[in-house]
Amino acid sequence: MRRSGFLSLVLASALAVPSLACAADHVTGALKGTNGAVHGIVDVTGAPKGVLLRLQVQGLTPGWHGIHxxxxxxxxxxxxxxxxxxxxxATPVVHGLLNADANDAGDLPNLYVAADGTATxxxxxxxxSLKGGNNLPALMDADGASVVIHAKPDDYQTQPIGGSGDRVACAVLH
Incomplete structure (x- = not known):
């Protein structure tokens, strides 16, 4: 009996190792405003054909904001x-999710911030991609990457940033 209990513990430990390997496919960053105040958290998880970005923000101006x-x-x-x-x-970079010639891999849909300054x-x-693959640019290359929130919404067509204006918050991914 004891031996099977030990074997179960060893098997459970061995099965836990792959989940630790998945932790390397996840990066995070504190979202900071222009004055250095923390406005939330950004989490990016690698997926087989791209990335999943999770944002929790507070203290931003209500309304639509471009994010890239x-x-x-x-x-x-x-x-x-x-x-x-x-x-x-690729260069030259052509911006815009609604632009048929777009090659700007940093494009994301706009973020809506509620009246209380929060968004999830x-x-x-x-x-x-997080680390490269599937012919997609890697976020976590030699110089890393960041997520930037802009003051205005992205119109998904105007060059070079969709008319989204000043950068109001930024998170270094690591």
């Missing part, structure tokens, strides 16, 4: 220009 994956893992305030451009695999959302993108 940016090419560098840097969020130096106050303008977050250190985050670079949107993640892309899950978004799925098939335009990027």
């Amino acid at each position: 994956f940016h090419e560098k893992g840097s969020c130096a305030p106050p303008k977050f220009t250190s985050a670079g451009a949107h993640v892309h695999a 959302v899950e978004l799925y993108s098939t335009l990027v």
Whole structure:
């Protein structure tokens, strides 16, 4: 009896190892405003054909906001220009989820912030990967990546950022 109990424990431990390996397919970052205040959390999980992005935000201006994956893992305030451009695999970069010629892999649907300044959302993108694969650009390449929220909504067509305006919040993914 004791031996089967031990074997069950060993098997249970061995079965837990793959779930630890999956933890490497997940990155997170604190979403910070232009003044350095924390406005929430960003979680990105790798999926077989893209990534799942989860956002929990507070303290942002109510209404629609553009949101994009940016090419560098840097969020130096106050303008977050250190985050670079949107993640892309080809140049020139053509922005817009509604643009037939788009190749901007950092494009995401707009984020709606409620009247109380909060939002919780899950978004799925098939335009990027966490670590590369399926011919998709990797978020976690040598210089990392970030998620940037803009002041205005993205119109999904205007170059280069859909008319979404200033960068108001940024999260370095790690």
